[in-house]
Amino acid sequence: MLQEEHSLSEDKPPSYIDLHTHSFMTGDGVLRVQNIFPDVSGESSLPEHFSIGIHPKNIDPEYMERDLAIMDRVLAENRSRGVVAVGECGLDKFSLVDSATQEQVFAAQIHLALKYELPMVIHSVRSWQEIIRMKKLHARKQTWIVHGFRSSIEAAESLIRHNILLSFGEAITEEQSKARAVIGELDYDSFFLETDESTMPIESIYKSAAHLCGCEVEYLCERIRGNFERVFGS
Numbered sequence: 001m002l003q004e005e006h007s008l009s010e011d012k013p014p015s016y017i018d019l020h021t022h023s024f025m026t027g028d029g030v031l032r033v034q035n036i037f038p039d040v041s042g043e044s045s046l047p048e049h050f051s052i053g054i055h056p057k058n059i060d061p062e063y064m065e066r067d068l069a070i071m072d073r074v075l076a077e078n079r080s081r082g083v084v085a086v087g088e089c090g091l092d093k094f095s096l097v098d099s100a101t102q103e104q105v106f107a108a109q110i111h112l113a114l115k116y117e118l119p120m121v122i123h124s125v126r127s128w129q130e131i132i133r134m135k136k137l138h139a140r141k142q143t144w145i146v147h148g149f150r151s152s153i154e155a156a157e158s159l160i161r162h163n164i165l166l167s168f169g170e171a172i173t174e175e176q177s178k179a180r181a182v183i184g185e186l187d188y189d190s191f192f193l194e195t196d197e198s199t200m201p202i203e204s205i206y207k208s209a210a211h212l213c214g215c216e217v218e219y220l221c222e223r224i225r226g227n228f229e230r231v232f233g234s
Contacts, residue, residue: 015221017228018202019167019192020051020088020121020147030202031228033084035121038070046074046082051121053089059097059105068108075116084232086113087121088147091130103134110138119143119231122164128155132162143231148196150179160190165231167192170200173208184212188223189230 018032024047025032034047037058052074054067075083089109091102113120122144124131128151135144144164149156150171159166168191171177183191193205210217 015225016202016206017192017221017224018195019145019228020169020194020196021202022197023195023199032202033121035088038067038074046078048082049084050082051085051087052083053087053109053121054105055088055123056090056092056097056102056106057095059095059101061097061101064101064105068105068112071109071112075112075118079116079118083116083118085119085121085145086110086116087145088123089120090123090146091125091127091134092123093126095125099130103130106134107138110134110142114139114142119145121167122146123148128159131164132158135162135164145192145231147194149182149191150177151182152178153182153185156182156186156190160186165190165192165227167194168209169194169196169205170198172212173200173205180212183209184214188213188220189227192224192227 016030018030020035021032022035023032024034031049034050036047036050036052038052038054052071086109089106091106095102110120119142122131124146145167146159146164147167148169149166156166168179168183171179172183193202193209195202195205206217206220210220213220
């Protein structure tokens with residue numbers, strides 16, 4: 001659905017949410033969901049808001065059960081504070097790990113997310129149909145967010161129909177990216193914004209997104225904050 005022009009009359013600074021980042025920057029007023037991986041070194045200094053998951057390229061069959069056990073412990077100990085999602089995890093056709101093992105580890109993480117009643121941050125590379133199949137098989141009602149979306153409007157609409165929201169990153173600032181055409185066609189309640197591994201400030205990504213959506217940055221911040229509160233409950 002093509003978005004309409006919107007503006008806010010209130011003169012207040014934007015409140016940015018970075019849905020998925022590998023940066024550990026703090027203290028600048030941005031709410032960041034920082035991505036961490038299971039780590040045997042301990043969890044003594046976890047971020048204020050974080051997701052934890054096993055990336056499909058990081059799966060090691062020898063340590064798979066250990067890593068899932070670490071995830072289970074971190075989720076149990078931080079459910080009331082800190083952890084907001086399971087992920088990033090998912091399926092990646094470029095991973096050297098075979099597809100059956102990827103699906104096994106992904107399914108285990110889906111069940112952890114269901115156990116702790118958490119949404120999921122999904123990594124998907126050339127695997128939309130497989131992701132939707134796993135969603136229908138294991139977690140029809142659970143909210144997932146595909147991060148780093150840069151595909152077509154057809155893929156976007158298919159994912160959204162299955163309660164899989166989208167998160168856009170630096171790609172929307174790139175002139176040749178499909179994501180630029182997609183974001184302006186979506187309802188505001190279907191997407192988030194992120195930096196992922198980019199060094200680009202989240203403020204710049206919001207500015208580009210607001211331009212593509214035909215709205216003011218402040219309005220976009222409010223809508224994405226509303227999405228965050230609805231999905232993550234805070």
